[in-house]
Amino acid sequence: MAINKDYEDIPGTFVFDADRARIGYHLNQFCISLSKAENRDAFKTDPEAHMAKFPMSEEQSQAVRDRDWNRMLELCGNIYYTSKLAAFDGINFQQLAGLMTGMGDSYREMMVNGGRPIAGNRYKHEWKED
Amino acid sequence: MARITAGVGCSHVPAIGVAMDQGITEDDYWKPVFAGFEKSREWMKEAKPDVIILVYNDHCTAFDSSIIPTFALGCAAEFQPADEGWGPRPVPVVKNHQVMASHIAQSLILDEFDITIMNEMDVDHGLTVPLSVMYNQPTEWPALVIPLAVNVVMYPAPTGNRCYNLGKAIRRAVESFDEDLNVVIFGTGGMSHQLQYKRAGLINPEWDKDFLDRLTSDPVGLSQMPHVEYMREAGSEGVEMVMWHVMRGALDDEVTEVHRHYHVPASNTAVGHIILENKS
């Protein structure tokens, strides 16, 4: 009997469960490799050669090349991992959130003003696009 | 005999550590975050723990996806601040009470908590930021520290109930250690925050306040909260707060709240902090 994933109706969210961890494994291991200086150097020198050490799917590799942060998450990347690739590009957590939410600089302003409210953000049916 | 006298709940937002390391804690943005820890630093001078059991999560630093222990106890002599991609934090090396750590490991396993033993481990901001906010910037950490890393990155984290009961087992382990030691336990992480995807930036101050209240008024009920409620109400990364139940479980049923601090935001996160003392 399948496990009941009672968390799948949260909007704008991926819960990094065992299934996602399995599918995203090589993408995430590629990203986390960049927390070591020698791997940052290797990726800087020859991005494709460094990526080739990790048997990601072609879609995952393309999302990395495109720096498509949301696509990486859709393809089972995890934020603690993809943020290392962002850091490699000089993008911090808050700037990354601006990119993922499509809010840009207004993201920081939203946070200073108390963050994204919970009202209207609990269930997918409250979001028109999901 | 060793005794747990108090518990500290505390966020471990990496940007808080960066602000301290860069000396910008007096900036308008950071000032209110740090103001709430002034009393805590005084309290630490009074409480003077010999040992801190520090419950935290590793953020893919010591553990990437290749190995994911649910509970891992630090048993090495010392732990270096980790390089998380931008160089190690300029904070002191973390020194263990190694004899006590191995005693706790043995006691927990015989108590049916099958923990992983770490004889080599670097520690990331999850562990060092709480020490920084509570101790400021000493040249050496004034207490020995036993790290307990909990998986909260890959779902599922251990349940709140499991964490609460682990706290009880830690208490039994501490109280069966002969040396006279004053032990304070930290539960870290949270409070409400979501770092990922289109709902990033979620903050829920009412929920956070209720969580802080119930640590004193209804800790057992609070420990029964299902994961989905943390993730829905406090953001996908808010599930880190299960780690606070380890701290709470290690204390008396009746505790006194001696300090609380809450501020939004630090980077993407609601900062929450509480100090609870055993009544006895």
Ligand SMILES: [Fe+2]
């Ligand atoms: Fe964390």
